[in-house]
Amino acid sequence: MSYLKKLIGAFLLVVIVNSCTVDIFYPVDEMDPVIVVTGSFTSEEKSHLIKLEWTNGVYDYNVYNPVKGATVSITSSSESFSLTELSPGMYYTDSMAKGVVGETYTLEISHDGNTYNSLPELLKDVSDMDCAIITEGDTASLFLRGNYLVLMTADEPAGQGDYYLWDFYVNDTLFTDTIGEKIYNSDELIDGSSFNNLPIFFFDTSDVNVYDDLALEMRSISEGYYDFLLALQLEGNRGSPFDGPAANVPTNMSPGALGYFVVSDVTRSDICKLVEPFDQVLECSIGCFETMCESGIVDCETCSLIGLGGIHPDGC
Secondary structure (H helix, E strand, O other), X not given: OHHHHHHXXXXXXXXXXXXXXXXXXXXXXXXXXXXXXXXXEEOOOOOOXXXXXXXXXXXXXXXXXXXXXXXXXXXOOOOEEEOEEEEOOEEEOOOOOOOOOOOEEEEEEEEOOEEEEEOOEEOOOOOOEEEEEEEEOOOOOOOOOOOEEEEEEEOOOOOOOOEEEXXXXXXXXXXXXXXXXXXXXXXXXXXXXXEEEEEEEEEOOOOOOOOOOEEEEEEEEOHHHHHHHHHHHHHHOOOOOOOOOOOOXXXXXXXXXXXXXXXXXXXXXXOEEEOOOHHHHHHOOHHHHHHHHHHOOOOHHHHHHOOOHHHOOOOO
């Protein structure tokens, strides 16, 4: 009997190892395509992009299906910007367009006799960054992981209801270019206080060359866009048996369209490199030096050499 059990077990193992997988396609009801909006309008003077595409079938998720020939405009109470389709589904403002803090903007799309509008989005002010630093990380830490750690210092205005998004640039190219890499947060726990050397990004040496030109960008976003990013990230990371039921990602577009049109004030700072070799620290601005000396990130000797020893916590 024992021999027979072993023989059966060996046979099953061979069957499992040599079995092949077969793609199974379940019948899914086809829905009419819906326009999906991706794009933003900011306080930067530049050519702003609004991307329009159609939704695809369940099994066509890698297919880009652009919305061609639409009429697209961004309007406020005082001005209007018409967008031009420079490539299929890619609509751009002219290079001089920019938003104004305090204005409310709406995206309007006309296509094939249908009109779609976004909800009005207020362009809220964002504080300038006092300093952005990349320094040695802590590979042993659960929270401050990575060889490099990007810190930021900036004021946070009093009054709850502010939401922020951060992006990291390497040689003027957006490094955090996917939803999973975006860092965003609200002022719920820090309202009215400073972002004082707040950890923003973590990188390994294989990801970033500290000799490259590095920059950090902070922008204001609406509560609606914050909820959109959060829902998009949650819905995109499913697969656990403990996941709740699926839900639609929120949108600020009128019925018949999906996606989100966001407006933002933007502040950007070159990143001060507080990593070996330390001669790179000389590239930091005097304002960033003051921030680092006040917080004690830079040692007394260095602060004294540039005449800022008196503001160091050690009183050098």
